[in-house]
Structures are given as structure tokens and as C-alpha cells.
Ligand SMILES: Cc1cc2nc3c(=O)[nH]c(=O)nc-3n(C[C@H](O)[C@H](O)[C@H](O)COP(=O)(O)OP(=O)(O)OC[C@H]3O[C@@H](n4cnc5c(N)ncnc54)[C@H](O)[C@@H]3O)c2cc1C
């Protein structure tokens with residue numbers, strides 16, 4: 001690129017959030033550029049892999065409310081592009097019956113009239129074969145939940161963005177940002193000028209924000225994505241409607257486990273620990289802590305008798321955690337034409353279409369469709385470093 005190109009909006013980061021934001025901006029007739037440091041598709045951020053859980057089961061009403069519309073938006077994208085992105089399997093939520101987290105999820109589901117089935121110790125194995133419900137645990141199924149085909153979703157939304165005239169430049173790393181009424185974005189390949197900037201850089205958010213004088217309290221952790229082999233092929237298969245499952249946090253820090261039915265690798269079930277060890281996103285593969293895998297092995301041996309309790313495949317992914325595990329969806333405190341979507345804390349994929357809508361609204365100066373107070377930067381107060 002020789003001369004400086006001008007855009008209505010530049011979005012940095014073509015993960016799920018940046019891709020949906022760019023798509024919404026293009027739908028709103030904004031001349032939009034989506035920049036990505038790696039060659040697409042890639043496996044170095046947070047949005048890769050074939051599957052993610054979609055659910056309405058949350059402890060907080062505001063997530064459940066956002067998911068009501070979000071399911072619609074996923075279905076709209078499926079229709080628009082003629083692809084299937086969602087498969088209903090249900091989500092089995094288990095946790096100590098009297099624990100606060102389990103009860104919060106159960107009552108949020110009830111209050112919002114989400115279709116559920118409450119399982120008892122007596123009928124559990126009839127509904128969910130090859131699974132042992134832990135002593136003292138309750139079990140409720142969010143019927144609306146299921147699996148999103150993540151890689152396919154990303155490809156689809158990026159394709160729709162391009163059909164709307166949007167431009168994607170991959171293998172183009174943003175090196176510098178100069179805020180102002182017109183923002184200047186310098187990359188490894190050129191310089192762009194834009195009226196509005198959206199930063200959706202996943203684990204690299206603080207790297208980019210440092211050019212704007214802001215640092216958020218984000219922690220990047222590496223997740224070991226483990227797949228476990230079925231003893232009898234097909235026993236935990238998505239086609240048999242084996243559900244996704246999630247253990248709510250109990251007294252034991254151990255109980256931070258979730259799983260998805262066997263699907264992408266036939267005969268292998270994805271079961272992971274919902275925490276990891278801190279990592280530099282550029283040095284992800286140097287983080288070799290496997291203590292989570294020991295916890296998973298014990299859990300699989302105890303509760304999933306149809307699986308070999310040793311991972312057959314281990315892949316890597318990253319979470320970008322905020323202290324309260326809620327997202328950051330806000331304008332930059334010092335530059336209102338810079339919008340930030342960050343800290344999706346390991347549960348942001350399912351919200352992609354609604355995050356895209358909200359970040360687009362913020363960027364265009366519109367009133368956001370939802371109350372964004374849980375997601376504001378000011379909630380961090382002392383933890384937010386402003387160099388300005
Ligand atoms: C193992 C695992 C399981 C998960 N399970 C679920 C689930 O079941 N359900 C669910 O809803 N969510 C789930 N999540 C969370 C969800 O996947 C993430 O919240 C979501 O992918 C975050 O997307 P993002 O766009 O913010 O980040 P990313 O996907 O990381 O995108 C950021 C992009 O910005 C690019 N970038 C960074 N810096 C620059 C730069 N300087 N120049 C150009 N480009 C740059 C990066 O290369 C990257 O592509 C899971 C996450 C993991 C890791």
C-alpha cells in the first residue's frame with residue numbers, strides 16, 4: 001500500500017468479536033477495514049476450534065436476556081449465509097444442590113422461563129447414560145443450549161462482511177495507534193486513517209491499548225483443550241443427543257469442568273478445565289503447566305466411566321480474564337471514537353452477534369440496546385491505569 005487509505009471504521013482483530021463488529025458496521029453502510037495480525041484462519045488466539053457451547057443458563061439475568069436476542073441473530077446469520085452454525089444438544093448443569101452458584105443458575109433459568117428439565121438422582125442415568133452424578137449434586141438441563149460450529153461461524157461472518165463490501169487484511173499487524181478526531185493506525189504494511197476505531201484484540205488487548213494510554217486489569221491464561229476417547233465408539237456422540245455439560249463452582253476449586261459431546265473428532269469427547277496458567281500470548285506454547293489435566297483425569301475416571309481417563313488429544317486456546325469475569329464493552333475513557341471489546345473471560349463466543357451489534361452501536365454513538373453498566377471500564381477504578 002503506497003498512500004494512506006481512509007475508512008469510516010477500522011476494527012483491529014478478526015476473532016469472533018472483531019468479525020461480528022465489522023459485519024455490523026458494514027451493514028450500517030460504514031466503509032470498514034478489519035485488520036488481523038495472522039494469516040486467516042489461525043489457531044493462535046481465542047476463537048479457533050470447531051465447537052463452543054451456546055446457552056442461556058447463567059447466574060446473571062443480563063446474560064440470559066442478551067442470549068434471548070442472540071439466538072435470533074445466530075439464526076439470522078444461518079439463513080443469510082445458508083449454513084448451519086448451531087446444533088441443539090441441551091446443557092446439563094451440575095453442582096452442589098445447595099451451593100449459591102448452582103441455585104443462581106437454576107433460579108435464573110426459572111425466572112426467565114427458559115425450558116428446562118430438572119433431573120433427580122433416580123431418573124438421571126435414564127436421561128444421561130454413562131455419567132455419574134456426584135454425591136450431593138443437583139442437575140438441571142437447559143434445553144435450548146447446544147453447540148456452535150465455531151470455525152465455520154467465523155468463516156461465515158467474515159464472508160458476509162466481505163459480501164457487504166468490507167475489507168479484511170490479514171497478516172497485517174497493528175504496530176501503532178495515534179488517537180485523535182481522525183485516528184491513525186500503522187501496521188506492518190501501511191498506514192490508515194479512520195473516523196472510528198474498534199479494538200477487539202483478544203489476549204493482545206493491553207498491547208494495543210498501551211498506544212492509547214490505557215491498561216485494563218486483564219489476565220491471559222492458556223487453556224489445555226483436552227479430548228478423551230470413548231471406550232465404546234458413539235456412546236457420547238452429538239448424534240445421540242449427548243448434552244454439553246458444565247459443573248458450577250462448588251466448595252472445591254476442582255469443580256471447574258465442562259464438556260461437549262463427541263463431534264469434531266469422531267470418538268473423542270472434549271472435556272476441559274475452566275482455568276489455566278498465566279501466559280504471554282506470543283509465548284503461549286512455552287506455558288506447559290498440566291496440573292489441570294491431572295484434575296480432569298481424576299474427574300473422568302470418577303464420573304465418565306465410558307471414557308479412557310487419559311487425554312487422547314490436547315490443543316491450546318487462551319482466555320482473557322477480567323477480575324469479575326464480565327466483559328469490557330465500552331468507549332475509551334479519553335477518546336470517544338475508540339471503542340473496546342475485551343476480557344471475554346472464556347465465555348464470549350456465544351455472544352458474538354450481540355457483541356458485534358453493541359460495539360457497532362457504541363462506535364456509531366447510538367444508545368446501546370442493553371444496559372452496559374456491568375461491562376464498563378469504570379468498574380475497575382483503581383485497577384485501570386491511565387497514563388494520560
Ligand atoms: C478453550 C476455550 C473454550 C471456550 N469455550 C467457550 C464456550 O463454550 N462458549 C463460549 O461462548 N465461549 C467460549 N470460549 C470463549 C470464546 O472463545 C472467547 O471469548 C472469544 O473467542 C474471544 O474472542 P475475541 O475476538 O475477543 O478474541 P480472539 O479470538 O483472540 O481475537 C482477537 C484477534 O485479534 C488479533 N490481533 C491481536 N493483536 C493484533 C494486532 N496488533 N494487529 C492485528 N491483529 C491483532 C489476534 O490475532 C486475534 O485474531 C472459549 C474459549 C476457549 C479458549
Ligand SMILES: O=C(O)[C@@H]1CCCCN1
Nearest residue numbers: 053055258274346347348
Ligand atoms: O461459555 C461457555 O458456555 C463455556 C462454559 C464453560 C467454560 C468455557 N465456556
